[in-house]
Amino acid sequence: MPPTPALESFLHAIPKVELHCHLFGTVRHATFAALNRQAGMPLAEDEVEAFYTRGEKPVGVLRVLRALDAQLIRSADDLYRITHEYLEDAAAHNVRYSEFCWNPTGTVHASGIGYAAAQQAIVRAIHDAERQFGIVGRLIAAIDREASPEAAVEMVDWVTAQRCEEVIGIGIDYRENDRPPELFVQAYRNARSAGLRTTAHAGEFGMPWTNVRTALDLLQVDRIDHGYTVVDQPDFARECAERGVLFTVVPTNSYYLRTLPPERWALDHPIRRMPGLGLRIHPNTDDPTLHQVTPTQAWAMMVRDFGFGLDDLRGFMHNGLDGAWIDDTTRRAWRTRWSAEFDALRARLPQDTPTLSGN
Template identity: 55%
Template sequence: MDALDAWCQALPKTELHIHLLGAVLPATFAEWAARAGMPAAEADALYARDARPKGVLHILRALEQRLLKRPADLHRAAYEHLAAAAAQNVRHSELFWNPTGTAHLFPYATGADAILASFADAAAEFGVSALLIPAIDREDTPEAAEQLVEWMAAHRREGIVGLGIDYRETDRPPELFWRAWAAAKRAGFRLTAHAGEFGCHPRNIRTALELVGVDRLDHAYTAVEDPALLARLRDSAMVVTVVPTNSHYLRTLAPERWALDHPIRAMAAAGLAIHPNTDDPPMHRVTPARCWAMMARDFGFGREELRRFTLNGVRGSFLEDAAKRHLEASFAAAFDALEFPSV
């Protein structure tokens, strides 16, 4: 481990953009595949990530439709993720879960309680806090999204704080689900949305801001195509979670230009409040420490920029204000005690 990798390992971190099923560890995936009778070669091919990856949605669908069997599987996935994250000095994590994808197996409340129990176990054992954000499956119907919000309102839990939206964005803009968004806001949930992820038109980001009224944005890369939108995001100081290992840009940008042309670089230069995340860490073959090392080594961000990104992660979290203030002070002190290496 070189000096930068060691520094990134020691850095106090939040993870605000993690998909629960995308955090399933390879050994756990293989075990569940064998349990479901899936041939090992098929399981290995599903989990493979090539140099120019095609994304992970097919893996998440396999988990939902074939491999998950019981609420304890959700507990295990969340617990193992938090254990691995805590070992990387992640102190707070916020996980997306698509309850409609597991509704054929067990009720919403049963799955939610299993995940929240894992959060309590991980907090007691590793000292890491976590919050759960149920997410709309945008490849499903608007009615399914409304049903999800009804479940959330009917089965309130302290650790369930907001509503998100994910899966394939192409041809599935945020406004399709306006009734679900409005119901969630009325019920007092925070809102965040994947928008501008797959090279889609920046209007999806505008819709998330103007119609949905999100509190946070996920990805939002195509904002760089709209100078007025970019300025609006800068002036609002809204936190935008970004993913250095996002498969769309690894696949579509030339390897020698990837770090130079990636929207993350332009977003930071424009003054957006970005915060780097791992998204689907084992499937992206990334750890929190490596994610931050990529921000320094590949994108060229220096100490003060990384400090700002670190504190953005606290400010953009859905923690209560008192917890945010405590965590921000702790992070600032820990960051300032670290000697930044030459890159």
């Protein structure tokens, strides 16, 4: 059942954290076109348009991200612009705290911008956005798993050499298919030794649940991005539930849209089953402009497509706060304040608003 206008307004207004979002997946259509013109039009206009056309079985997101590094991002100011615009857009949907990912390896080696200058530009945008829009931004430096393990170690070295409080941890993303987590154990070991928090994309694109286990037990990550195939091994899923692992899920993840029949994708999607196994999940946008989804719409999909109710959403909000890399004093204060806001907004919903009891 689609959310009513009243429920849509409620979902827009509730306070949110974003824990799984890729900076290059947030670039506005107009900004992408402007960067293309600035770079001398290396991409044809119809190719740019195609990047922002999402069909029933979407493809090509990774190609867009590579094009930005290889052809369009040419200065630290470009990074400032897209960061500032992302945080402005997120704040417009009442995202109050965002931990977003950026891949330094591509920026340094493909775009030709030094790590220190790139980090400084992104951090400057974080400061300006907090002052202007009230959103707190924090950066996750993500390993490019399609590069070498040595490049991952190099990237962690850059982060630790230029350490600042706005860069709070590392992650790993891009194509998981033939790049299992164990290839990057040294980079993760170095990051943990430096006091950085850690996450990893695992169990995405139908990759085996054992990748989730490796990320947790060998890389010793604090949380998992995606992790859907954990449902294939219920015993391990129960172990993850007992350990309190947070899974940052993405309702618009294109793998299941491509591989499941249209009439079944939401019914058979692992997101629908994960809470029933005791797993803690939290919805995120991943690549919002390329997926054509806002934070409000991501939360609405949890109701419309996966059948979760308002009690579930309140729990997902708490899961996000519990999984965020913030200090415990802030966590407690936000949990108290946000819970009160959620409940007050809920109390104002019309009596006939479908609230759905859950799956």
